[in-house]
Every structure is written in C-alpha cells, then in structure tokens.
Amino acid sequence: xxxxxxxxxxxxxxxxxxxxxxxxxxxxxxxxxxxxxxxxxxxxxxxxxxxxxxxxxxxxxxxxxxxxxxxxxxxxxxxxxxxxxxxxxxxxxxxxxxxxxxxxxxxxxxxxxxxxxxxxxxxxxxxxxxxxxxxxxxxxxxxxxxxxxxxxxxx
Amino acid sequence: xxxxxxxxxxxxxxxxxxxxxxxxxxxxxxxxxxxxxxxxxxxxxxxxxxxxxxxxxxxxxxxxxxxxxxxxxxxxxxxxxxxxxxxxxxxxxxxxxxxxxxxxxxxxxxxxxxxxxxxxxxxxxxxxxxxxxxxxxxxxxxxxxxxxxxxxxxxxxxxxxxxxxxxxxxxxxxxxxxxxxxxxxxxxxxxxxxxxxxxxxxxxxxxxxxxxxxxxxxxxxxxxxxxxxxxxxxxxxxxxxxxxxxxxxxxxxxxxxxxxxxxxxxxxxxxxxxxxxxxxxxxxxxxxxxxxxxxxx
Numbered sequence: 001x002x003x004x005x006x007x008x009x010x011x012x013x014x015x016x017x018x019x020x021x022x023x024x025x026x027x028x029x030x031x032x033x034x035x036x037x038x039x040x041x042x043x044x045x046x047x048x049x050x051x052x053x054x055x056x057x058x059x060x061x062x063x064x065x066x067x068x069x070x071x072x073x074x075x076x077x078x079x080x081x082x083x084x085x086x087x088x089x090x091x092x093x094x095x096x097x098x099x100x101x102x103x104x105x106x107x108x109x110x111x112x113x114x115x116x117x118x119x120x121x122x123x124x125x126x127x128x129x130x131x132x133x134x135x136x137x138x139x140x141x142x143x144x145x146x147x148x149x150x151x152x153x154x155x
Numbered sequence: 156x157x158x159x160x161x162x163x164x165x166x167x168x169x170x171x172x173x174x175x176x177x178x179x180x181x182x183x184x185x186x187x188x189x190x191x192x193x194x195x196x197x198x199x200x201x202x203x204x205x206x207x208x209x210x211x212x213x214x215x216x217x218x219x220x221x222x223x224x225x226x227x228x229x230x231x232x233x234x235x236x237x238x239x240x241x242x243x244x245x246x247x248x249x250x251x252x253x254x255x256x257x258x259x260x261x262x263x264x265x266x267x268x269x270x271x272x273x274x275x276x277x278x279x280x281x282x283x284x285x286x287x288x289x290x291x292x293x294x295x296x297x298x299x300x301x302x303x304x305x306x307x308x309x310x311x312x313x314x315x316x317x318x319x320x321x322x323x324x325x326x327x328x329x330x331x332x333x334x335x336x337x338x339x340x341x342x343x344x345x346x347x348x349x350x351x352x353x354x355x356x357x358x359x360x361x362x363x364x365x366x367x368x369x370x371x372x373x374x375x376x377x378x379x380x381x382x383x384x385x386x387x388x389x390x391x392x393x394x395x396x397x398x399x400x401x402x403x404x405x406x407x408x409x410x411x412x413x414x415x416x417x418x419x420x421x422x423x424x425x426x427x428x429x430x431x432x433x434x435x436x437x438x439x440x441x442x443x444x445x446x447x448x449x450x451x452x
Contacts, residue, residue, distance in 0.1 A: 003163060019160070020205070021157070023158065043196065044189055044193065047260065057265060064192070067188070
C-alpha cells in the first residue's frame with residue numbers, strides 16, 4: 001500500500017510516496033541516499049541504524065516510514081553544519097574513537113541524543129546511552145572518552 | 156529481512172480502531188513496533204493489515220495521578236522510556252520505573268510501549284512483575300464494549316492472555332502503594348539488551364514502625380509472570396519479621412514457579428536465584444532498615 005508522507009530530515013522538508021512496508025532505515029539509505037544509517041541486524045539489537053526522531057534516539061530498522069509522517073528526523077549526515085564536521089564528529093576523529101566505522105553513525109546519533117538532553121554526562125550516563133550500540137572493533141573505551149570529552153568541553 | 160506488503164491504517168478514534176480491527180481478519184495493532192516488526196520480519200506473523208495506534212495518542216499515551224482514587228492511570232501506548240523517567244512513576248510507582256528502565260536499550264525504550272510489553276505476554280516481560288506486585292488492573296475495549304480485569308487474571312501462558320482476539324488494551328490502572336518500599340531485580344548476563352534469567356519485583360508495605368504486607372512477583376521462571384500467593388499465611392504483620400520467616404517466604408516463592416532450562420540458565424539455577432534474591436531483598440527492605448538492594452556494578 002502506497003502512502004504519501006511529509007517529513008523533515010536534517011532540516012530539509014521531504015514529500016515522499018512510500019510503501020507501507022518500507023522501514024525508515026530503508027527509506028533513508030535506499031530511497032534518499034542517506035547511506036550513513038546502516039543496516040546491521042535489522043532487529044533493533046545492534047543500533048547501527050540509530051537516528052533521532054522528534055528528539056528521541058530510535059532504531060530506524062524497527063520504524064515504518066509511514067509512522068514518521070510529520071516528524072523531524074536527524075541522521076548522521078545532519079550533524080555537520082556548512083560542510084564543517086560537528087564538534088562531536090571532530091572529537092571522534094581526534095581521539096580515534098572508531099576503526100571500521102560501521103557502528104560510528106549509530107554511536108554518533110546516540111551520543112548526540114544524550115548530549116542534547118544532558119550536556120555534561122557522566123561515564124555511567126554515556127554507557128547507558130550507548131548500551132544499544134554494538135561495536136566489534138574498539139572495545140568502546142575511546143567512544144566513551146570521546147563523548148565525555150565533548151561533554152567536558154560543554155562545561 | 157523485508158517486510159511483506161500490508162495495508163496500513165491510522166485511525167483517529169477508538170471506535171474506528173475497533174471497527175477496523177474487527178473487520179480485518181488478519182490484522183495487528185502497532186504500538187511501538189519493537190516486537191511486532193521483528194515478528195513480521197522473521198515471518199512469525201504475517202498480518203494483512205497493521206493498525207497504528209499513534210492516531211489515538213491523546214487517549215492512549217499519558218500518565219496521570221488520580222488523587223481522589225489514589226491511583227495512577229497509564230495509557231497503553233506510553234513508551235517505556237517515558238514511564239522510566241516520569242516524575243509521577245518514580246514518585247508513586249518506583250518499582251515500575253526500575254522495571255521499565257531495565258528493558259532493552261534507550262532506542263528500544265523510546266518506542267516500546269507498556270501495553271505492548273503486557274500484551275506480548277512474554278514470560279520475561281519486565282513490567283509484568285512490577286505491575287502484578289502493585290496490584291494493577293487492565294482496561295480493554297472491544298466491539299462488546301469496555302471491560303477491566305486484574306492483571307493477575309490476564310496472563311495465561313507464554314504469549315497468551317485472556318484478551319479477546321479483537322480487543323484493544325487501552326490503559327493500566329495501578330493503585331498507589333502508600334508507605335511502601337520496593338525494588339525490581341533483573342538477573343541477566345548483560346546490564347542492558349538482555350532477557351532476564353529471573354526477575355523479581357518486591358514491594359514491602361509498612362507503617363513507620365512495622366512491616367504490614369509483602370508482595371512478590373516473579374518473571375522468567377514460569378510460563379507467565381507469577382504473583383506469589385499466600386505470603387500473608389506465613390507473615391501477617393502481627394510479629395516482627397525474622398530471618399527464619401524470610402526463608403519461608405523464599406521457599407514459598409520457589410514452590411510457585413516452574414522454570415525451564417534454556418540457553419540462558421538451568422531450571423535449578425533459576426530456582427536457587429529466586430530463593431536467594433527473594434530472601435536477600437526482603438531482608439534488605441525490612442530488617443536492614445529499608446536499604447535497597449545494590450545491583451552488581
């Protein structure tokens with residue numbers, strides 16, 4: 001079943017015709033070429049598809065595109081401003097908080113959601129915020145440090 | 156894992172939702188989608204129609220404190236994260252807040268709903284033991300109208316409830332436990348993103364000087380969440396609690412479960428953990444002056 005939806009993605013309004021069985025992850029990465037939102041497990045376990053919908057971090061693989069009609073979505077592509085990386089992204093780069101980079105967009109979105117609600121989170125706050133994001137490469141330490149550093153800079 | 160095609164409905168009111176649900180033979184209700192979409196992707200369910208309850212959020216997505224009835228009413232599509240962080244829930248139903256925040260991850264809690272957690276009726280559903288211990292009631296609507304039942308009469312087996320096939324759970328009514336202390340323990344291999352090996356909700360009702368009543372509910376150790384019966388027979392509040400009585404309560408709890416052995420734990424381990432945790436937590440909540448159980452961390 002096709003449905004007309006209207007939503008704002010990274011501050012840009014989109015009016016799109018979608019199939020009801022299209023997930024938000026598929027809409028973003030396949031239909032809109034915003035390939036930063038990765039398909040990992042497809043069942044909400046790995047967090048690689050994390051985006052922010054109306055201020056809340058969610059797994060886009062478990063969201064139907066039709067569900068977000070009228071919503072505001074932020075993807076990893078929306079973090080940079082005027083072609084410049086956000087402080088969060090820059091700190092991840094500077095501290096080496098990634099290796100293969102596959103989990104990184106999801107990690108950045110979970111971090112962004114956290115920092116938007118708590119600008120100076122504790123280590124425990126950070127670990128809780130990224131509990132739904134799996135990383136097979138880094139062992140998480142540098143990711144937590146990077147988020148803590150941004151929080152510290154906010155202070 | 157592609158979803159098969161389905162008709163998508165977004166009803167504006169309850170009557171419309173019930174009407175579509177009753178008329179569409181193979182249809183499913185969509186709350187948060189964190190269980191439904193996984194089942195659809197795996198082909199476990201193949202609904203021809205999906206009815207999104209987001210259109211009813213003004214009547215299904217809320218938490219309110221009814222002072223005159225001394226109860227909290229929670230709309231069925233309230234997210235687990237909203238419940239975990241709600242000032243009303245953390246103040247009046249703290250064990251439910253603890254249970255809600257133990258579910259999954261932030262991403263899952265931002266979408267998953269309390270109604271979905273109950274209606275999926277997993278034996279491991281985290282909100283179930285907390286709601287049972289608080290004495291919750293559930294309200295349902297179908298084409299025959301409204302009815303409400305105690306949650307203790309709701310679960311009948313793994314993923315089986317006494318809900319009619321075409322009924323919609325709309326709200327959960329929880330009496331406020333004045334003068335009580337309690338906690339929810341989720342025993343699991345991981346600190347997040349896990350299904351419990353055993354879960355325990357304990358609420359101790361007490362006046363400033365003595366313990367009056369203890370409610371214990373258990374998850375993941377039986378085909379459904381279990382509200383332990385007969386604690387009053389062992390302890391009725393007329394005498395101070397002692398460790399002998401606490402052990403009897405622990406033993407009573409174990410007698411009422413029927414755990415299985417699976418890849419998470421053996422039945423024997425689950426029974427032993429229920430006994431140990433019930434004794435420890437009841438002890439801490441009563442003898443140790445209300446000090447709460449400190450989770451490992």
